[in-house]
Structure formats: structure tokens, C-alpha cells
Amino acid sequence: MALSVSDLKDKFRNPGAAELELIARYAMLPESGQRERAFEAFASTGLPHRRMEAWKWTDFKANLKSVEASSRGAQCAPLPAADQAVIEFSAGSVSLPTSLPNGVKLHERKDAQALGDAEEVPLGAMTAALAGRVGGLDTLIIEVTETATTPLHIVAKGDRDETNFTRVSVIVRPGAHLDLVESHVGGAGFSSFLIEIGMQDGGSFNRTVLQHGSADEAQAITAVVNLGDKSEYTQTALAFGAKVARLETRLTHQESGSHAELNGAYLCAKGFHADFTSHVRHGAPSSVTRQVTKGAVLDGGTGVFQGKFHVPRTIGQHTDADMQHQALLLEDGAEVFAKPELEIYADDVECAHGNTSGALDPNQLFYMRQRGIPEAQARALLTEAFIAEALETAHESVRDALTDAARSFLMESVR
Amino acid sequence: MDCCGGIEEHDDDCVEVKVKDSIDEGTVAAAKALESENYSAGFSTEIETEYAPKGLSPDIVKFISDKKGEPEWLLEWRMNAYERWLTMEEPDWAMVRYAKIDYQDIYYYAAPKAGAKYESIDDVPKEILETYEKLGIPLREAEVLLGVEGAAETAIEARTENDRPKVAVDAVFDSVSVATTFREELKKAGVIFMSISEAVHEHPELVKKYLGTVVPQSDNYFATLNSAVFSDGTFVYVPPGVRCPMELSTYFRMNAENTGQFERTLIVADKGSYVSYLEGCTAPMRDENQLHAAVVELVALEDAEIKYSTVQNWWPGDENGKGGIYNFVTKRGDCRGARSKISWTQVETGSAVTWKYPSCVLRGDDSVGEFYSIAVTNGRQMADTGTKMIHLGKRTRSRIISKGISAGKSDNTYRGLVSVNKKADQARNFTQCDSLLIGDRCGAHTVPYVENRRADAQLEHEATTTKLSDDQLFYVRQRGIGEEEAVALLVNGFVREVLQELPMEFAVEAQSLLKVSLEGSVG
Numbered sequence: 002m003a004l005s006v007s008d009l010k011d012k013f014r015n016p017g018a019a020e021l022e023l024i025a026r027y028a029m030l031p032e033s034g035q036r037e038r039a040f041e042a043f044a045s046t047g048l049p050h051r052r053m054e055a056w057k058w059t060d061f062k063a064n065l066k067s068v069e070a071s072s073r074g075a076q077c078a079p080l081p082a083a084d085q086a087v088i089e090f091s092a093g094s095v096s097l098p099t100s101l102p103n104g105v106k107l108h109e110r111k112d113a114q115a116l117g118d119a120e121e122v123p124l125g126a127m128t129a130a131l132a133g134r135v136g137g138l139d140t141l142i143i144e145v146t147e148t149a150t151t152p153l154h155i156v157a158k159g160d161r162d163e164t165n166f167t168r169v170s171v172i173v174r175p176g177a178h179l180d181l182v183e184s185h186v187g188g189a190g191f192s193s194f195l196i197e198i199g200m201q202d203g204g205s206f207n208r209t210v211l212q213h214g215s216a217d218e219a220q221a222i223t224a225v226v227n228l229g230d231k232s233e234y235t236q237t238a239l240a241f242g243a244k245v246a247r248l249e250t251r252l253t254h255q256e257s258g259s260h261a262e263l264n265g266a267y268l269c270a271k272g273f274h275a276d277f278t279s280h281v282r283h284g285a286p287s288s289v290t291r292q293v294t295k296g297a298v299l300d301g302g303t304g305v306f307q308g309k310f311h312v313p314r315t316i317g318q319h320t321d322a323d324m325q326h327q328a329l330l331l332e333d334g335a336e337v338f339a340k341p342e343l344e345i346y347a348d349d350v351e352c353a354h355g356n357t358s359g360a361l362d363p364n365q366l367f368y369m370r371q372r373g374i375p376e377a378q379a380r381a382l383l384t385e386a387f388i389a390e391a392l393e394t395a396h397e398s399v400r401d402a403l404t405d406a407a408r409s410f411l412m413e414s415v416r
Numbered sequence: 417m418d419c420c421g422g423i424e425e426h427d428d429d430c431v432e433v434k435v436k437d438s439i440d441e442g443t444v445a446a447a448k449a450l451e452s453e454n455y456s457a458g459f460s461t462e463i464e465t466e467y468a469p470k471g472l473s474p475d476i477v478k479f480i481s482d483k484k485g486e487p488e489w490l491l492e493w494r495m496n497a498y499e500r501w502l503t504m505e506e507p508d509w510a511m512v513r514y515a516k517i518d519y520q521d522i523y524y525y526a527a528p529k530a531g532a533k534y535e536s537i538d539d540v541p542k543e544i545l546e547t548y549e550k551l552g553i554p555l556r557e558a559e560v561l562l563g564v565e566g567a568a569e570t571a572i573e574a575r576t577e578n579d580r581p582k583v584a585v586d587a588v589f590d591s592v593s594v595a596t597t598f599r600e601e602l603k604k605a606g607v608i609f610m611s612i613s614e615a616v617h618e619h620p621e622l623v624k625k626y627l628g629t630v631v632p633q634s635d636n637y638f639a640t641l642n643s644a645v646f647s648d649g650t651f652v653y654v655p656p657g658v659r660c661p662m663e664l665s666t667y668f669r670m671n672a673e674n675t676g677q678f679e680r681t682l683i684v685a686d687k688g689s690y691v692s693y694l695e696g697c698t699a700p701m702r703d704e705n706q707l708h709a710a711v712v713e714l715v716a717l718e719d720a721e722i723k724y725s726t727v728q729n730w731w732p733g734d735e736n737g738k739g740g741i742y743n744f745v746t747k748r749g750d751c752r753g754a755r756s757k758i759s760w761t762q763v764e765t766g767s768a769v770t771w772k773y774p775s776c777v778l779r780g781d782d783s784v785g786e787f788y789s790i791a792v793t794n795g796r797q798m799a800d801t802g803t804k805m806i807h808l809g810k811r812t813r814s815r816i817i818s819k820g821i822s823a824g825k826s827d828n829t830y831r832g833l834v835s836v837n838k839k840a841d842q843a844r845n846f847t848q849c850d851s852l853l854i855g856d857r858c859g860a861h862t863v864p865y866v867e868n869r870r871a872d873a874q875l876e877h878e879a880t881t882t883k884l885s886d887d888q889l890f891y892v893r894q895r896g897i898g899e900e901e902a903v904a905l906l907v908n909g910f911v912r913e914v915l916q917e918l919p920m921e922f923a924v925e926a927q928s929l930l931k932v933s934l935e936g937s938v939g
Contacts, residue, residue, distance in 0.1 A: 330871040330873070332871055333871050336869050337867075340863065340864065340865050342861075343851075343860075343861060346858070348853035356864065356875075358875045359868075360873075
């Protein structure tokens with residue numbers, strides 16, 4: 002039996018105006034057990050806030066007083082797609098490409114799908130509950146059956162909309178490969194994108210993400226990734242943030258010998274906040290994780306990095322994992338918060354983490370200025386070089402576009 | 417067992433612990449020596465004890481205050497804390513798991529019946545003296561105090577006698593301080609060293625001025641509980657310009673069953689002074705868990721330095737996790753004056769559950785905070801410990817060196833915060849934490865929080881010993897020094913060296929830790 006709006010309200014602890022609007026939206030969607038479970042998982046925390054340990058530096062509740070239309074449109078152009086294989090999600094509708102990369106099939110699901118560990122990803126759970134629409138698409142499933150030789154693009158953008166909630170699920174069949182390029186260019190007051198990626202044995206996947214919201218919107222991009230036997234997963238993200246923005250990845254090495262690379266860079270100007278959060282579970286022996294996150298923040302900007310490696314007893318043996326986060330505070334008034342965390346229960350493993358934050362090296366700056374490069378330009382160049390390492394794993398067709406985006410931001414904003 | 421915190425359950429089957437080959441044998445032996453079956457301080461003392469009625473209520477708070485003959489202001493202070501505590505929730509974010517504490521099933525006050533105050537060491541009940549003797553605590557050095565056996569005339573003589581520094585001891589037995597040695601001699605130097613309940617009467621102006629200024633009553637659940645029911649502890653005041661002529665020390669002994677120990681320590685180092693303070697703790701082996709919720713406040717004024725060392729060896733419970741102390745302690749130092757320095761050194765081997773973060777508030781410009789820790793867990797112990805370095809003043813510096821060793825089915829977590837305020841120009845921090853797992857049934861966790869709000873701050877966190885500056889390492893190694901030694905040399909204040917500075921008569925267990933090598937660290 003369907004729950005009334007007031008029943009739903011009772012499931013939240015002190016719901017705010019934004020949560021009440023989300024409840025009203027949920028009540029309008031078709032009834033579904035899966036949807037209800039996801040919504041209950043979301044209701045158990047509500048919009049995440051700073052009193053929750055995993056969200057102490059990224060407070061959606063405080064930044065989203067109510068769900069309002071964005072006053073600005075998309076913040077940048079999507080990453081370039083040479084062959085038009087672009088799926089576009091825009092406020093309640095999806096437009097699918099006429100041609101797809103070889104080996105890629107799309108399945109449109111109109112009923113809500115189950116979401117595992119929904120409690121661990123409150124905004125992922127919210128998206129799972131609210132991504133559907135009456136009579137329309139709930140989840141888009143991308144099935145990859147062979148090595149796709151060209152990339153598939155996803156563009157999520159709003160047109161001064163209130164929300165843009167999207168759910169995508171990717172299945173990579175044994176030995177198959179896909180390059181996925183995502184452009185999250187903003188334009189909705191509150192956008193949330195949930196992607197689940199299941200990698201079967203020997204599959205490989207390269208995911209490149211560009212995120213750019215405006216200073217009056219909230220954005221969440223949540224990825225739940227499961228790695229099969231000897232599968233390879235590479236993720237590269239460049240984030241410019243939003244009023245509040247979180248790129249969260251929950252990755253599980255489910256079978257042995259899997260390999261994950263999680264790289265990212267954030268560049269935050271005044272009024273922008275970008276959060277990279279990752280949780281990697283080494284749930285199978287001999288799995289490898291490499292993670293490099295770089296950031297540069299200007300006066301009034303906030304960068305957040307939270308990384309966690311979880312190595313369970315016995316099954317996590319022979320884990321090899323390395324996590325590095327390095328941030329530049331380019332001006333006074335910049336803020337960088339970091340929590341590189343290890344939780345280890347297996348004794349024969351290598352887990353390292355490193356974290357630094359500080360200013361540009363004055364010697365390097367001096368060297369460049371001595372050669373006649375103006376200070377602002379020298380700072381921009383050094384910063385570009387500093388974050389470049391984190392973007393190297395981006396798909397080659399968009400790597401230059403990604404570094405160009407970083408460069409033009411730095412040239413414009415660094416003084 | 418009710419759970420707190422998000423830690424993985426340990427399986428209860430009797431799987432034998434396997435240790436991988438690359439772990440140094442000496443290290444395994446050193447950790448083994450600390451297993452609960454080797455706990456030498458686990459005896460209990462038969463002595464008639466006077467208790468307050470069980471449980472916590474306004475009447476108990478008043479009872480404790482009356483027992484100590486406290487002034488009205490302090491009773492009011494306690495009552496405020498009690499009211500506040502009732503509204504607070506027990507924290508659950510630490511990576512520890514323990515049975516829910518019934519706060520009404522604890523004695524909040526226990527004292528030897530013969531009286532809590534002794535005129536001289538001769539009046540102290542012999543059972544208590546024997547207890548301390550058995551623990552190797554030089555209470556009998558109080559003989560010097562009594563003017564027998566070649567009492568040292570001056571502080572300097574006292575220091576040089578027998579070629580080893582004298583240590584003044586405040587012995588706290590359950591809820592009361594039973595003896596404070598070397599008082600007269602310290603008085604000559606102007607140093608006040610007494611139990612806090614005496615200080616309330618003898619130096620109310622100092623206590624009133626500083627009590628609760630570092631750890632406010634409302635700070636956290638356990639500190640607030642302590643503020644309501646604290647029973648005894650140590651008070652130290654070092655006047656301007658004085659270098660305290662000897663090591664000061666408090667030895668805490670929990671004896672009575674079903675009691676909690678809630679001591680409160682306050683150390684004030686006035687301008688330009690120096691003091692080194694050491695605390696030791698032990699408790700009898702008992703099957704029930706006992707709560708220890710202490711508060712330590714340090715205040716360092718301009719140019720002052722406080723060195724605070726802890727050898728924590730509370731009863732850790734048996735190998736199956738039965739009994740043991742819940743050590744929920746709030747320790748914080750305030751570098752209030754410019755160029756002041758506070759250094760925490762801790763050797764943590766005891767307690768069933770540890771929840772402890774000795775911290776430095778670096779308020780004065782150019783002040784320095786240090787934290788050196790070595791934590792060893794065995795059996796079913798759980799330790800969640802680390803530090804907070806709060807950089808508020810300009811050019812403040814901090815250094816954190818933490819070594820965690822887990823063995824048996826224990827869990828050992830380093831949790832630390834480095835926070836740089838907007839006004840802390842050119843703040844610097846270096847953090848290094850290593851963990852070692854001995855065997856495949858334990859856990860080692862690292863949870864560092866780094867908050868930077870200054871562009872010119874320089875913050876580094878490294879979790880492996882090989883990540884020091886390659887150039888420096890190369891330079892040292894080129895001169896024929898082995899890598900581990902080179903690292904020790906470079907990270908000035910490597911724990912091994914710090915341990916060597918601990919007054920060893922207190923720390924037999926610390927000595928065995930000198931053999932520990934972190935080869936085979938997991939990160």
C-alpha cells in the first residue's frame with residue numbers, strides 16, 4: 002500500500018523545505034518496492050549534512066535550503082564527441098544517439114532497479130528513488146559485449162531547471178571494453194547522477210568525467226563499481242565544483258587480480274566547492290589500486306578529498322594500494338580539507354597514503370619569472386603542470402579538451 | 417555485545433594467529449611480552465575501602481564535593497557539568513566496540529577507609545605503600561622528604577645523587593591522592609606540586625583561574641562527566657623563569673572493584689619555565705570492565721615548555737576480551753604564550769578500549785606542538801588514539817610521529833587532526849604514522865584529518881617510512897648509514913629516541929619496546 006506524504010515525512014528526522022519537496026516528488030512516482038527501499042535508505046539520513054562523519058566538509062542540507070530552478074544554464078560545453086554517440090539527459094528526458102559504438106547496446110528500463118548498499122550512498126539512494134518518471138525511463142542500462150573502439154558520451158545538463166536526477170547502469174561482459182566520457186555541465190538547481198558499473202571477468206573500462214556546476218547549484222555524481230576477476234577500471238575526473246559538489250566512488254574488488262586507477266583533479270574558484278570522496282574495498286586477494294588526486298583552490302574556494310582503502314581480513318591479502326592527495330592553496334582564503342583513511346585487517350599487504358597541502362614552490366616561481374614570464378602566468382603554468390599528472394589517464398580523445406579546460410580556467414582566474 | 421562504532425567484528429573461532437615471515441622476530445617477542453598473561457600489575461590490594469553509593473545523581477556530585485570540603489564555586493561548577501552531561505550523547509564515531517556502559521552501576525568515589533589525607537609517608541597505610549613498592553614506584557624516596565638517609569639539601573644535589581635524576585611522585589589510589597613526595601624541595605624552587613583537592617584549598621586563585629580553560633566543561637561526553645565527578649589528580653604550577661629541578665610524576669592506581677576513576681590534572685607553566693611530567697597507570701585484573709575518564713589540562717605561557725609523558729598500562733582484559741579498563745581520556749595542552757612548547761609522549765600498552773587524543777592548541781605565535789606515540793594492542797584490545805594540532809598563531813609548528821602495532825585479535829587506530837586557521841601564517845606540520853600488523857587476525861587503521869586554510873602553510877602527511885625527502889635520505893645513506901637508521905635520524909624525534917628519554921624506572925614495558933622494528937609495515 003502506498004505511503005501517504007505524511008507517513009513519508011515521519012521517516013525523516015527534521016525534514017527541511019528541500020526534503021519536503023523531494024518527498025512530494027517521490028509521492029507522484031509509480032509505486033515500486035525497489036523505489037521504496039531506496040527512498041527509505043535516503044530517508045534514514047535525509048540530505049547529508051556536516052554532522053555525519055562522511056559529510057563533515059560537504060553539507061548538502063545547509064547548501065540546499067529548497068529545490069529551486071537554477072538561474073544560470075549550462076556552465077560549459079560538453080567534452081567533444083567526434084562520432085555523435087552521445088546520450089543526453091536533461092531534466093526529465095533522455096535523448097539517445099542513432100548510432101552507438103560497436104558492441105554497445107542500450108536497454109531502457111521503466112521500472113526501478115535494486116540498489117545494493119543504498120545506506121552507504123545517501124544521494125545515490127535518493128537518485129535511485131527519484132530518477133524515474135511516470136510512463137518514462139527509470140534506468141538506462143548500457144551493455145558492453147565486445148571491445149568498443151570508439152567512446153560513448155553521456156551529457157547531463159539542465160536548462161535552468163529545478164532538478165536533473167539520472168540513473169545509469171553499465172554491464173561490461175567478459176573481456177569487453179568501453180570508454181565512457183561524461184560531461185556534467187550544470188544548469189539545474191540540484192542535479193544528481195548515479196552510475197553503477199559491473200565489470201565481469203577480464204573486462205576493462207575507462208571513465209572520464211568533467212564536472213562544472215554554477216555557484217548557485219548542488220551537484221552529486223555517485224559511482225558504484227564492482228570489479229570482476231582480472232578486470233581493469235580507470236577513472237579520471239576534472240571538477241570545477243559548484244555551490245556544493247561531490248564526486249563519490251564506491252569501488253569493490255570482488256574478484257582477485259583486479260586493477261583500479263582512480264585519478265582526479267579539482268580547481269575551485271571563489272564560491273565553489275568540490276569534493277572527491279572514494280571508498281575502495283579490497284574484497285579479493287591480489288587486487289591493486291592506484292589513486293592520485295590533485296587540487297588547486299583560490300580565495301573563497303573549498304576543496305575536499307576523502308579517500309578510504311578498506312582491506313578485509315583474509316580475503317584482502319596481497320592487496321597493493323597507494324593513495325596520494327596533493328593540494329595547492331593558491332591564495333589566502335582558500336580551504337582544503339583532506340582525510341586519507343586506511344582500514345586494514347590483513348597483514349600481508351602494501352597500503353600507502355600521502356597527503357600534502359601548501360603553496361607553489363617559490364624557487365620554481367622565481368626561476369620562471371627570471372625568464373620573463375609574468376607572475377600570474379607563471380603561477381597558472383606551474384599549477385597546470387601540478388595537476389597534469391592526475392589527468393593523464395583520461396581517454397585520449399578528450400584528454401586535450403580536459404587540459405584545455407583546466408588551462409583556460411587557470412589563465413583567467415590565477416593572479 | 418552492543419556495538420559502538422563501525423568496526424569489523426572479529427570472528428570468535430579459535431583460529432591460530434599466523435605471523436608473516438618478514439616481521440622482525442624481536443618485534444613479535446616484544447609484543448608478546450605485553451600480552452595480558454604477562455601483566456605484572458594485575459594484583460589487587462586488600463584494604464578497607466569507603467565508597468559513595470553506586471550510581472550518579474546530584475547527591476553523588478554533592479557527596480564528592482563535600483568529601484573534599486570544596487568551596488561553593490566548585491560545587492556549582494560540578495553541578496553545571498552534571499546538568500550538561502545529562503543532555504549529551506555518548507560518542508560513537510571511534511573505531512572501537514564495547515558493551516554499553518551502565519553509568520548507574522559504577523561507584524564514583526572510593527577511598528581507603530583509613531582516611532584520605534596523611535601527614536607524612538609513615539601514616540600511609542602499609543598496604544598502599546606495599547602496593548606501590550610492588551609496582552616499582554619510588555614512593556619511598558619520600559624518605560628524603562622526611563629528612564632521613566642523607567636528605568638532599570638542594571634541588572641540584574637531589575638531581576645528581578646516585579647519578580640518576582630524582583622523581584617526585586604524586587600517588588593516586590582510587591579516588592584520592594595518598595602521597596606526594598619531594599614537596600618541600602620543590603617548594604624551595606617555587607614549584608607547586610600537590611593533589612588537586614589540596615590545591616583547591618591552598619591555591620584557589622590559581623585553580624579557579626585555569627581549571628576548565630583548556631578543556632571546557634561542555635567539551636565532550638566523557639570530559640563533562642569528569643567535570644561533574646572528578647575525584648583527585650595532580651596540580652602543578654611552575655613559576656616564571658623556573659626550570660623544575662626534577663621530573664614530576666603521578667602514578668594512578670585503580671584498586672576497588674566496580675569503580676570508575678575520574679582524575680583531573682592541571683599543569684601550568686608560567687612564563688619561561690620548564691617542566692617534565694610523567695604519568696603511569698595500572699589496575700588489578702578483574703572480570704568486569706572499569707571506566708577511566710580523566711581530563712588533563714596543560715597551560716604553557718610565553719616561552720614555557722611542558723613535556724608530558726604517559727606510560728599507560730591499565731589492565732587490558734584477558735585474551736578473550738574479558739574485563740579491562742575503558743580508557744576514555746581527554747588530554748589537551750594550550751600553548752597560550754608566544755614561543756611556548758608542549759610535547760606529548762605516550763606509550764600505550766594497556767586498557768581494553770582506548771579513546772584518547774592528546775592535543776595541542778597552538779595559540780601563541782611561534783609555538784610548537786609535538787606528539788610522539790607508540791601504541792601496542794594485543795588480545796582483544798581496541799585503541800583509537802592520536803592527536804589534534806590546532807594551529808591558531810603565526811608561524812606555529814607541529815610534528816606528529818605515531819607508531820601503531822597490532823597483534824592478536826586487536827584493533828589499533830590512529831586518528832589525528834591537523835587544523836590550520838586562517839590567521840596561522842606560515843604554519844607547518846609534519847605527520848608520520850606507521851602501522852604494523854603482527855598476525856592475520858588483527859586490524860590497523862589510519863584516519864588523519866587535515867584542514868588547511870592558509871596558502872602559506874606547509875602540511876605533509878606520510879604513512880610509509882620510505883617517503884621522506886629522497887635527497888636527504890640519499891645524503892645520509894651515502895655516508896654509510898642504513899636506511900632505517902637514516903629515517904630515524906631524519907625524522908628527528910623518532911619514537912625510539914623518545915622512549916629512551918622516558919624515566920625508565922616506570923616503564924619496564926617501554927624498554928622492551930625499544931626492540932621494536934617497523935619493518936614490514938603495511939602503511
